[in-house]
Amino acid sequence: MRHLLLAVVTVALCVPALAADPTSEQLDKAFKDLPAFKIGANAECVTTIHSAVIQSAKDAARRADLEKRLIAVLKADATDDAKAVACRQLFILGTEASVPALAALLDNPRLSHMARYAMEKVPGEAATQALRAALAAAKDDKFRIGLVHTLGRRGDVKSVPVFCELAKSTQPELAGVALAALARLGGEQAEQAVLAAYPSAGPKLKSAAADACLTVAQRRLASGKTDQARGVYETLYAASSPLAVRIAALQGMLAVSGESGAAILVKAMTDADPRMQGGGLAALRSSPSIPSAALAAELGKLPPAIQPQVVLALADRGQADALPIVLNALKSDNEAVRQAAIEALGSVGDAKCVQTLAEIAASKDKTADAARSSLNRMSAKGCTEAMIDLLKVAKPPVQVELIAALSARNAGEASPALLETASGGDEAVRRASFSALKRLAGPEQAPALVGFLLKGLGDSEAGEAEAAALAAIRRTSDESAQCKPLVAAWPRAATPAAKRSLLRLMTKTGGKEALAIVKTACDDGDKDVKDAAVRALIDWPDAQPIQDVLTLAQCAPDETHKVLALRGFVRMIGISDADDKQMIELYAKAMALAQRADEKKLVLAALPDLPIDEAKAMARECEKDPALATAAKVAVEKIEKAMKQPSRCTASTPDNVQNAVDGNPATRWSTNAAMQGGEWFMLDLGRPRPIKKIVLDAKGSGGDYPRGYEVYVSNRRGDMGPPVVKGEGKGAVTEITVPVRTGRFVKIVQTGRTDGLFWSIHELTVE
Template structure:
């Protein structure tokens, strides 16, 4: 099949009757260039064939794959074969060949109802599509219409109707509307499928695409108010949005917006989502206009839709609504400014953290978390330190952390936050936790200072975050806290944080051994010393082996250290028989 030439045909064709190898022979013959392979298949499928039914069907199928027009006469005769499988294969092969002669043969067979009308109908649709590609649209439409008039299954009817709509273009739109209004679920689904193909894509005919959209609107408006219609309308709305992603015609947008505003409650979510995918700035403004009277679920849908809109001018429409006095609309607008990260709106959002409505204040804090710059982060710091209530405390803390971690200069951000960390501040622990999220040398220094401040609340918060610090440069700070009285009652916590770094972080083994040596000297709790010995065993190295040998002299871990030495030596020993 890969390297075969016409010279191989005779040898390969000899296997067409082999029950086990026939399919492999056909695969090879299907791709060998030149007429010799086709001739071999024609001979195998001809009136003098010696092939069994299954192998004969295979040979006929291969003639279709090769689109051998010379075989049309042979295949036409096979349409009346006594074996229904052979006759059906002949119909399918004629469909794939797709010439006018093949079409004529299939048309006659369809009218006669033999071999199997449904199989012939399927072949007619395939043949018509081949004719259309070849430029014979008239012949293709005639074949499609013949299938539509024939007594065939609904599936074949649907396939032929789709094909004739696509072939006729604008003249096929009335048929598209018929499909979309059909009580049959199969035909309706085929209408949806066809509408996604007709005048769709980046190179589409804009005028035809608009006509299709108008037809879809017609189907939408004519669907009525039945239970079936309530199930279908959202699908039509989604279809319109898919066809016009990034920007629909004004008529389409207005119709969808009407459904979002005054439509069936079950339809409103689909309409709102659709505006988000195909609406422009004016449509976004329209959605904002219905938010005041909408229930909370609809407001959420509006926010999700507008947040993802890509049309020009949407940001300006949103910020233009900041003067709205309705708290429901204002909180939505503020939330959208955060969702879309409209940084230019920051000056107008800052005062809203003091708004009289809780929802607006909370939305303003959340938005600032997404858009505030370093110069205005103090607003979030102050709110996090002195909130009105628990809800505002949560919102301000979350916003501050979000803002802090996205600052490009984290050391400058850490300096700002550290300036507000004082023992007198009742919520200073929140700032300490935020510094841990920021990270970096400045943040580490500020948290270390808080741990040594002498204030128990600050020391508690600081040693907790140091115990989870994500970089190894916290180790010296933790060791100092574990070996002095600076951390007060949290010395043990500091030691455990120090051992976490020695146990979990990637570092050179001599460095790890040095950390363990210092920890053994500083640890007061026998459990901590045993944990250190376990670290040594986990990382076998001459340096950790030396520390384990030194630990044998410590009575409370002497046995564990001896076992560690044995284990490390075993891991370091060369394999048996090695050099």
């Protein structure tokens, strides 16, 4: 209750920005209440007046009336708090008409700031005159500080003589604000006062005085008065100045010195104080007029610690002469300089630098990592091509580095060259090539990569070649064609090892022709080939060979194959097109075939994907077997839960997805954001089912139907394939006819756009 009360009180004390436009009665009351307003009391009158001020922006007459009323508050016997509020509103809309009333408050200890708050923004000479007059009459330095600041902001050049006097004040804050104002205003008298103040300024004024001088110098430089600017910078740069001022002045010195600034910069970077050295480094980066060559020539004279940073700074300037300097720095005796140069080549190096970097990367030098990084980053035109060209002639250690760089650079165009190096005489190069090709090779390299598998590589190298071949094969967009390189290579597979490699890959790609080969190979005379074929059959990616696998589970002479086949059979049941009746029969067969608890548990684990009574009964039956009791109980629980939730849903907006399938039209799932295209809703039907029609019901939310849609059906969640149907929604109920498809996952993607309406689904049905 206390918190609620506090919230109410707090709201009453706040002034929200967009309250409704008050009526004239409300406004009259507000102005009647305002003079007595005290902070902490109900602020409704303040809110009302503020709203009127905001809403009156386009009504000049209303504005004038509001201003008149606010002025009246300033003149009335009102509280200070009320007058402060009036000043706030005059900040927004005050004109010259407000000046007299505001001016009267400029020496009021409680209200001087708020009066100035409003008056600083009032255009015209009247406000400036009033401020000037107030300054002349001010009896307290505190008021003078504020008034000088405001007059400076208003650009009042007539105040310059007064400011010149105030700049001599012994009160450093007053002197400081006066100097700042003089520097801002400019002109001969003002600038002379600023420059005169600096040398004798005490510690508490020095910083402000220096800053004012820098403003003067900057203006002179901008207006082409270089020599006059130089004079100021030289004063500030003198050794007697505080370090921070000298560092600031250094930039100015370089700006006025042109090419001869190099000597100044070198001196700064050799200063005894490392902070000045750092100042020089920063100035180097921001001074394009200093020729890089002049700095580079002096590099050896600089403190060793700063030399690497200078090399990097020169590279960073992006000037045309950076590369020769960096290349020269590569020859330095200073290891840190060489390292910096190698790093810099990552940004300024060109194709001609590739060989140098690759050779350094291949060396055992401490800078090898830096070279690798630069090879990966180089972006100048021709760098990748240079790496590919160099591959053909470089020594093996260098080739390995080039290959790694090409891989890191995602240089798919290097694939043909990498196929060459994968055939070379050096094992490290071959391995590096396969590793890179795994990342880079496209479908066009797949036949060549498969060809490697026929060559009788060593086991681990064969493994890398297989991985590369598979990666290339998988980049073929047409899934049904992925097995083609393997099928084409099969007749040339002369050794068992080659055949085994191909079989291992065929089980990854699937495909009708590959399946035929695998089936035949199950009777191969070589036992290792036979074993590979059987395993490939069992691991087949779809349920095409389910009968063959069942036969193996029933009759395979090898016990291991029998067990593996049974496992494969159970897996294939789950991804088959069988209907519920057929599936339960198949699971029953599997259960009957299972000799060991492990395989029976596999069947139990699969049953929840078939949430029907018969599956539940099968699981219950297994509860009688002590070895299966726990697994069976878990299966029963999962089946019962799945039976209550026929569909598992996910969506681009994950909240409340089940509302779309809960059978309750009053609840809904929604994107909670305007349709922009790309929003989606996905159903997991638990197992593949034929889909003929989808209905999206948004009746409870009127216009929240999909403006466009694409429907995807697949057995694989992560690979939905192309859309099976596209269309546009026209009203609250969208009926989508699907060309008959079987799939476990159904995804609907919303493709249209609205300015504000969400996409909502109150009920989704799939037939």
